[in-house]
Amino acid sequence: MRTGDAYGEMMLASLESNGEGIEIVERDSGLIMASRFGPEYYFAPYRKWPSRQRRALRLARGRVLDVGAGAGRVALHFQEKGHDAVAIDVSPGTTEVCRRRGVRDARVMRIEDVDESLGIFDTVIMFGNNLGLLASRTKAPRILKRLDRLTTGRARILGECSDPYSTEDPIHLAYHDRNRKRGRMGGQLRIRIRHRETASPWFDYLFLSRPELEELLEGTGWKLTRMIEDDTPVYVAVIERESRAPASRTG
Amino acid sequence: MRTGDAYGEMMLASLESNGEGIEIVERDSGLIMASRFGPEYYFAPYRKWPSRQRRALRLARGRVLDVGAGAGRVALHFQEKGHDAVAIDVSPGTTEVCRRRGVRDARVMRIEDVDESLGIFDTVIMFGNNLGLLASRTKAPRILKRLDRLTTGRARILGECSDPYSTEDPIHLAYHDRNRKRGRMGGQLRIRIRHRETASPWFDYLFLSRPELEELLEGTGWKLTRMIEDDTPVYVAVIERESRAPASRTG
Numbered sequence: 055m056r057t058g059d060a061y062g063e064m065m066l067a068s069l070e071s072n073g074e075g076i077e078i079v080e081r082d083s084g085l086i087m088a089s090r091f092g093p094e095y096y097f098a099p100y101r102k103w104p105s106r107q108r109r110a111l112r113l114a115r116g117r118v119l120d121v122g123a124g125a126g127r128v129a130l131h132f133q134e135k136g137h138d139a140v141a142i143d144v145s146p147g148t149t150e151v152c153r154r155r156g157v158r159d160a161r162v163m164r165i166e167d168v169d170e171s172l173g174i175f176d177t178v179i180m181f182g183n184n185l186g187l188l189a190s191r192t193k194a195p196r197i198l199k200r201l202d203r204l205t206t207g208r209a210r211i212l213g214e215c216s217d218p219y220s221t222e223d224p225i226h227l228a229y230h231d232r233n234r235k236r237g238r239m240g241g242q243l244r245i246r247i248r249h250r251e252t253a254s255p256w257f258d259y260l261f262l263s264r265p266e267l268e269e270l271l272e273g274t275g276w277k278l279t280r281m282i283e284d285d286t287p288v289y290v291a292v293i294e295r296e297s298r299a300p301a302s303r304t305g
Numbered sequence: 306m307r308t309g310d311a312y313g314e315m316m317l318a319s320l321e322s323n324g325e326g327i328e329i330v331e332r333d334s335g336l337i338m339a340s341r342f343g344p345e346y347y348f349a350p351y352r353k354w355p356s357r358q359r360r361a362l363r364l365a366r367g368r369v370l371d372v373g374a375g376a377g378r379v380a381l382h383f384q385e386k387g388h389d390a391v392a393i394d395v396s397p398g399t400t401e402v403c404r405r406r407g408v409r410d411a412r413v414m415r416i417e418d419v420d421e422s423l424g425i426f427d428t429v430i431m432f433g434n435n436l437g438l439l440a441s442r443t444k445a446p447r448i449l450k451r452l453d454r455l456t457t458g459r460a461r462i463l464g465e466c467s468d469p470y471s472t473e474d475p476i477h478l479a480y481h482d483r484n485r486k487r488g489r490m491g492g493q494l495r496i497r498i499r500h501r502e503t504a505s506p507w508f509d510y511l512f513l514s515r516p517e518l519e520e521l522l523e524g525t526g527w528k529l530t531r532m533i534e535d536d537t538p539v540y541v542a543v544i545e546r547e548s549r550a551p552a553s554r555t556g
Contacts, residue, residue, distance in 0.1 A: 055335025076327060076339040084306025086499045088327040088339040225502055248337045251476055 060249040062147015065125060067249075068093035069151050082244040082256065083229050095182070096125040103127075107181055110212045110282045110290040116176025119204075121165050122184035126152035133158060140172050166193065168200050175204060178211045185213030185291060186259040190242055191270065194260070198274040202295075211276070211293040216241075218261035220287035239266065267291055311500040313398015316376060318500075319344035320402050333495040333507065334480050346433070347376040354378075358432055361463045361533045361541040367427025370455075372416050373435035377403035384409060391423050417444065419451050426455060429462045436464030436542060437510040441493055442521065445511070449525040453546075462527070462544035467492075469512035471538035490517065518542055 068075040077092025089095075100108070116137070120129040123141035129152065132139040141152050142163040152160035161172075165187045178201055180187060188194035201211065218230060218241030230240035241261030247254040262270065268278050271293065280292040319326040328343025340346075351359070367388070371380040374392035380403065383390040392403050393414040403411035412423075416438045429452055431438060439445035452462065469481060469492030481491035492512030498505040513521065519529050522544065531543040 078329065078337055078339055084502045084504070086329055086501065088329055250337065251335045253335070 055251055055253055057255055058252045059145050059147045060247040060252040060254040062145035062150070063252055064247065064249040065093065065096065065145070065148040065151045068097065069125070069154065073097040078248045079245050080248055080253070081229070083225075083232065085225060085229070086248075093125075096127065098127065100127075100131060104284065104286075104288070106282045106284045106286075106288065106290050107214065110214075110292065113210055113212060113292060114177040114179065115210075116206070117173065118177045118179060119168070119172065119175040121168075121178060121180045122182065122187055123152055123157070123160065124148055124182060126155050126157040126160060128179050128181055129157045129160070130155060138173075140175075142168065142172070165197055166200075168197075168204060170204055172204060174206060176206050176209055178205065178209065178213075180211065180213040181290075183214055183216055183259070183261070183288065185215035185267075186243070186261060188213075188260050188262075188270070189258040190260060191239060193258070194270050195274050198271070198276050202275055207295060209295065211291075213291045213293060215267070215289060215291060216261045217263045217287045217289070218243075219263055241266070264289075306502055306504055308506055309503045310396050310398045311498040311503040311505040313396035313401070314503055315344065315498065315500040316347065316396070316399040316402045319348065320376070320405065324348040329499045330496050331499055331504070332480070334476075334483065336476060336480070344376075347378065349378065351378075351382060355535065355537075355539070357533045357535045357537075357539065357541050358465065361465075361543065364461055364543060365428040365430065365463060366461075367457070368424065369428045369430060370419070370423065370426040372419075372429060372431045373433065373438055374403055374408070374411065375399055375433060377406050377408040377411060379430050379432055380408045380411070381406060389424075391426075393419065393423070416448055417451075419448075419455060421455055423455060425457060427457050427460055429456065429460065429464075431462065431464040432541075434465055434467055434510070434512070434539065436466035436518075437494070437512060439464075439511050439513075439521070440509040441511060442490060444509070445521050446525050449522070449527050453526055458546060460546065462542075464542045464544060466518070466540060466542060467512045468514045468538045468540070469494075470514055492517070515540075 064075055073093050075093035077089045079087045118132045118137050118139040120141045123129055123143045126141050129139040129141035141157045141160040143149050144164045146162050149160045149162045188197055233240050233242050243259045244256055245259050246256045271277055275296055276293050277296045278291055279294045282290040315326055324344050326344035328340045330338045369383045369388050369390040371392040374380055374394045377392050380390040380392035392408045392411040394400050395415045397413050400411045400413045439448055484491055484493050494510045495507055496510050497507045522528055526547055527544050528547045529542055530545045533541040
């Protein structure tokens with residue numbers, strides 16, 4: 055097994071087989087999960103997106119940053135509607151998939167590294183549980199500060215996330231305990247993607263309950279203004295500035 | 306991660322969710338494979354079995370031993386047709402699945418351990434690539450000798466297997482090389498099943514080309530009499546005694 059761009063290799067293979075493939079995620083507790091809805095989900099046409107996502111997109115406007123863009127479905131959607139959209143993803147392979155599918159501005163970039171070189175945005179979209187890229191209590195405020203610098207005063211973050219505590223599965227409950235004992239948040243998953251003989255590096259992926267999200271946003275200048283939910287533990291958090299549209303940022 | 310009956314846990318979970326589930330197999334090279342057709346396959350009704358299997362079953366007769374019985378589909382098939390059938394599987398969980406589905410004689414037993422306590426058989430069935438349970442050049446003759454002792458003179462082994470060399474995938478070709486360098490057969494896979502936080506013990510699973518199978522049978526008293534093939538690399542080998550029906554064995 056080698057460490058590499060497992061996610062990108064999976065996505066490139068899926069692109070070449072019309073969305074076939076199964077995504078395998080491993081957690082540091084040894085849990086292995088395979089999802090029938092991996093690549094199928096990443097390549098899904100708009101009408102098949104979860105309703106919470108389609109409802110959330112009504113709140114999107116202006117210039118769009120698509121964070122953890124995967125196969126670029128969100129960036130492509132906005133491009134087609136005439137918006138300027140930039141797709142970023144940590145995976146070179148999946149960024150290549152974005153480009154091949156027609157995303158005009160797709161870049162290999164971690165969310166921790168976003169800066170003004172990308173331009174200024176009105177909307178930041180983190181779908182597919184990618185609000186989890188906030189990663190941890192330490193990283194989240196740093197990332198939110200960066201997003202503050204490169205968004206307009208009326209900016210909205212539409213961040214999808216899962217409530218980790220809406221489960222009675224003893225394996226997950228034990229994992230939350232184990233995390234807390236190590237000083238981590240309960241839903242602070244440490245995971246990696248595996249594809250064939252490649253494993254991605256381990257990374258933190260933060261699942262948050264609503265109260266945890268609200269607490270995490272405190273003092274960052276951002277606040278939770280709405281939760282868009284359906285009948286699943288997954289929700290889209292609408293996050294806006296605490297004090298909207300200061301003169302210095304509306305430019 | 307704990308070592309345990311990962312396969313049985315997967316099968317029990319599938320039984321409780323109407324055949325849902327994805328089988329995850331890990332190879333000692335770090336390769337990870339997820340199959341959409343795991344549990345779906347194990348619980349499939351007769352009409353959905355691969356045609357090579359249905360054709361092979363026309364050669365079955367008498368008392369049947371179902372080796373690596375999984376969810377017991379083969380044993381149940383023969384039971385319904387009025388044959389006496391015994392299902393064995395190394396997994397306690399999957400043996401429990403057999404029983405819950407109505408297999409009258411299902412036992413937790415490794416193929417290496419079969420003996421006369423099971424009675425005498427006319428047909429030994431090893432479907433789902435389970436001819437691979439012959440495991441290695443060393444184990445195969447021992448297992449075939451055991452099967453010799455507990456079968457009638459006109460006995461047939463119907464053993465499904467895959468030709469490992471019908472691939473151009475560099476990952477598999479490198480694996481065959483690696484195996485040979487270690488004194489193993491090219492297609493002598495070392496694998497384990499993973500399910501949630503459980504991994505099965507590692508085990509050898511032998512994929513054989515036709516010439517390799519013929520060579521492996523030499524001197525065992527068994528010979529390959531027919532290959533039942535379709536348009537895949539998977540085949541059913543029909544294996545019979547070299548000298549048929551000695552008086553002492555016709556019982």
